Amino acid sequence: MRKFLIGTGQVILFYIFWLIGDYIVTALNWKIPGAFVAIAIVFALLHFRVLKLEWLELGSQWLIGEMLIFFIPAAIGIVNYGELVRSYGLQFIIIIVLSTIIVMGITGKITELLVKYRGGMNS
Secondary structure, eight states: OHHHHHHHHHHHHHHHHHHHHHHHHHHHTOSSOHHHHHHHHHHHHHHTTSSOTHHHHHHHHHHHHTHHHHHHHHHHHGGGGHHHHHHHHHHHHHHHHHHHHHHHHHHHHHHHHHHHHHHHHHO
């Protein structure tokens, strides 16, 4: 039960950061999602050690583990655009596959660099 409450609190903390990011974007009339600003805020707070990773770790693990649930409405919503899918479906698939490969490659390289960097620090 304690683990559940801690995880829930951490998810709520992520939500608060999202609200702050959304408020900043709205107040400054920026044309980017508030979530980007929220991620930048969280990153900066982690970098400058204002936030500890442990304060967000359990909630972030749960969110990543349940990520598929967040994409189901988008996947179901595509049913409304049958003609568009019939016309451009192959192009959509190519773009999705290529962008996935690019993201996986970049993520892998960043992970390698972080492991190498952290490995050098621990020696």
